[in-house]
Amino acid sequence: MAILGRRFAPILIALSVVACAGPPAPPPDPGVENLDLGIHLAAVPDGLLVTDNQGTSLQLKPAGEAVRGVLWFAVGPEEAGVNLVEAVKAHQERIEGLPEGDYKGAQELQGPLGTTFYSRGRFVETEVTEEETVLLTIHPSGNRLLTISYRYPAGKDSARRVEQVIDVLSYVE
Secondary structure (H helix, E strand, O other): OHHHHHHHHHHHHHHHHHHHHOOOOOOOOOOEEEOOOOEEEOOOOOOEEEEEEEOOEEEEEEOOOOOOOEEEEEEOOOOOOOOHHHHHHHHHHHHHOOOOOEEEEEEEEEEOOEEEEEEEEEEEEOOEEEEEEEEEEEOOOOOOEEEEEEEEEOOOOHHHHHHHHHHHHOOEO
């Protein structure tokens, strides 16, 4: 019996270590890749769900039914010298051209992809005041405009929504 005990002792020790370690950790979030847009999200940020990821469409929405909104990505054509200031002006003009368009302004930020602007405005769509915040930055490939747009019902949570879309940018690779 002593020989048998010595033979199986390493196995018993290994099993007891595994049993004490607890359940295995969940696998890491693999993120989301969209080859047509040429971007990868290292992970889906907390509080958001992927609702579409096919072709040039990558959309996220807030998790839970209480918070409405949609966040989507767009990539411009390849060009030398992407002009972010012009992209901000184009967003302002678009907002001001919508029913009851009220442009709220823009701000320059430094993000993981370099210089980034956020631009925000409100407008009325089907009798509901909507707010749209866009992040405008240079695509990871370096020669295209990357726009992350977030549209949601206008309310008192604008600062939180802006933080949320900036957080999404931090996952873009």
